[in-house]
Amino acid sequence: MLNIKTYVRVQSLEEAYDLCQKKNNVVLGGMLWLKMQRRSVGTAIDLSDLGLDQIEEDGDFYRLGAMVTLRTLELHPGLNELTQGALRESVRHIVGVQFRNLATVGGSLWGRFGFSDVLTVMLALDAQVELYHAGRMSLEAFTQLPRQQHDILTHVLIPKKVGRVVYLSQRNISTDFPTLTCALSRKDGAYTCVIGARPQMAQVYRDEKGLLSGGVTEETARAFGEDVAERATFGSSLRAGEEYRRNVCAVLVRRGLLAMEKEG
Amino acid sequence: MELKLTLNGRAVAASVEADTLLIDFLRAQGCLSVKRGCETANCGLCTVLMDGTPVLSCSVLALRAAGHHIQTLEGLQEEAADFAAFIADQGAEQCGFCNPGFVMNTVALLRENPDPTDDEIRAYLAGNLCRCSGYEGQLRGIRAYLDHKKGRG
Ligand SMILES: Cc1cc2nc3c(=O)[nH]c(=O)nc-3n(C[C@H](O)[C@H](O)[C@H](O)COP(=O)(O)OP(=O)(O)OC[C@H]3O[C@@H](n4cnc5c(N)ncnc54)[C@H](O)[C@@H]3O)c2cc1C
Ligand code: FES
Ligand code: FES
Numbered sequence: 001m002l003n004i005k006t007y008v009r010v011q012s013l014e015e016a017y018d019l020c021q022k023k024n025n026v027v028l029g030g031m032l033w034l035k036m037q038r039r040s041v042g043t044a045i046d047l048s049d050l051g052l053d054q055i056e057e058d059g060d061f062y063r064l065g066a067m068v069t070l071r072t073l074e075l076h077p078g079l080n081e082l083t084q085g086a087l088r089e090s091v092r093h094i095v096g097v098q099f100r101n102l103a104t105v106g107g108s109l110w111g112r113f114g115f116s117d118v119l120t121v122m123l124a125l126d127a128q129v130e131l132y133h134a135g136r137m138s139l140e141a142f143t144q145l146p147r148q149q150h151d152i153l154t155h156v157l158i159p160k161k162v163g164r165v166v167y168l169s170q171r172n173i174s175t176d177f178p179t180l181t182c183a184l185s186r187k188d189g190a191y192t193c194v195i196g197a198r199p200q201m202a203q204v205y206r207d208e209k210g211l212l213s214g215g216v217t218e219e220t221a222r223a224f225g226e227d228v229a230e231r232a233t234f235g236s237s238l239r240a241g242e243e244y245r246r247n248v249c250a251v252l253v254r255r256g257l258l259a260m261e262k263e264g
Numbered sequence: 265m266e267l268k269l270t271l272n273g274r275a276v277a278a279s280v281e282a283d284t285l286l287i288d289f290l291r292a293q294g295c296l297s298v299k300r301g302c303e304t305a306n307c308g309l310c311t312v313l314m315d316g317t318p319v320l321s322c323s324v325l326a327l328r329a330a331g332h333h334i335q336t337l338e339g340l341q342e343e344a345a346d347f348a349a350f351i352a353d354q355g356a357e358q359c360g361f362c363n364p365g366f367v368m369n370t371v372a373l374l375r376e377n378p379d380p381t382d383d384e385i386r387a388y389l390a391g392n393l394c395r396c397s398g399y400e401g402q403l404r405g406i407r408a409y410l411d412h413k414k415g416r417g
Pocket of ligand 3: 356357358359360361362363393394395396397
């Protein structure tokens with residue numbers, strides 16, 4: 001449970017940024033993850049009044065405010081058309097509608113959770129993030145930053161040119177955390193594969209050996225699936241063992257590639 | 265801290281702590297249909313509508329609801345009575361503990377999608393856990409209600 005001394009609905013990002021410099025103050029997203037922690041918070045910083053719950057089109061990007069909920073992503077017609085339903089597929093298994101009405105895209109990415117469906121799909125979409133102080137950077141670069149920064153994630157940018165995308169995940173039981181997440185994209189002939197819930201944080205794997213350079217067939221899809229499964233590191237957790245994850249990885253990558261070719 | 269919101273159509277003002285959760289505030293206001301099942305944002309029992317949208321009241325700060333409209337089962341008796349009997353008829357209520365959450369989320373489902381398919385019903389209610397029934401009864405109940413409504417219309 002969180003013990004919170006003071007609650008502030010900030011009126012500007014500057015105010016939020018100043019407040020979050022103090023170690024025991026926290027920025028609230030949907031608060032679902034935060035609430036699972038036992039911790040004493042000085043000031044809870046609520047961004048609700050800053051209009052960050054909007055999705056705008058901005059030139060070559062969709063610009064998502066950090067407080068956009070996972071349910072909004074699931075239902076957004078433009079984003080789902082762009083991602084061929086992959087965005088919807090990535091969030092629809094997360095707990096339930098009432099949960100997704102609260103959980104935010106900002107909190108989901110800021111957390112850089114190992115199990116994150118959202119991080120997995122956003123990496124495959126080549127998303128960028130905007131931080132109030134540190135500025136704009138690729139999501140991949142953001143995942144490498146130290147976790148202790150005191151900054152505000154204000155927006156997530158999804159390029160309008162995404163190519164083909166497919167999302168798959170494996171769960172022991174519906175609505176549980178995933179035991180493996182897998183997103184694939186093909187843009188300008190280049191393939192990107194993202195594997196998460198290894199159980200470590202999602203990571204990008206490219207077709208370094210050119211296994212798919214002659215196109216996707218049953219054989220090349222299998223070869224690339226096995227290649228990624230071999231290169232990726234996996235671990236064991238409560239939900240699945242290392243070997244199981246490795247095997248599932250090879251299968252999901254192969255299936256994803258074949259699905260991508262079929263529908264594309 | 266001072267909290268003002270609309271609860272089941274009535275303006276309410278109260279003093280709450282910074283970390284008071286919406287569920288505790290609502291129960292203190294006499295809305296005892298709102299219950300804690302898991303407290304880990306998993307079970308859906310604490311579902312209330314915030315500006316018409318179903319949310320987990322165990323995971324929202326009461327102060328975050330300031331200025332918003334909150335509805336609980338206490339304020340939706342008529343809308344719920346329409347279909348609740350159909351669910352009960354299917355034997356879907358055994359211990360009955362999960363019922364308020366199911367009813368609240370079914371209200372939200374039917375407002376958003378008045379004619380859902382079975383898969384749409386399952387997907388919308390996936391975040392409402394029931395330890396007793398196996399879920400088929402709830403599905404049959406809602407289906408029976410929808411069929412009845414169509415027959416009537
Ligand atoms: C029971 C449960 C099951 C889940 N299952 C899944 C699942 O299957 N798949 C999946 O992908 N995810 C899952 N999640 C994670 C969930 O989807 C969210 O990613 C998570 O709750 C964080 O989002 P939030 O909006 O609740 O953030 P919060 O809990 O509010 O915040 C998370 C962290 O980010 C910080 N933060 C929030 N917003 C900002 C911001 N704008 N700028 C800077 N810092 C910020 C907070 O201070 C905190 O440290 C689950 C979570 C729970 C509690
Ligand atoms: S008590 Fe809120 S989801 Fe279980
Ligand atoms: S009827 Fe007992 S939990 Fe659902």
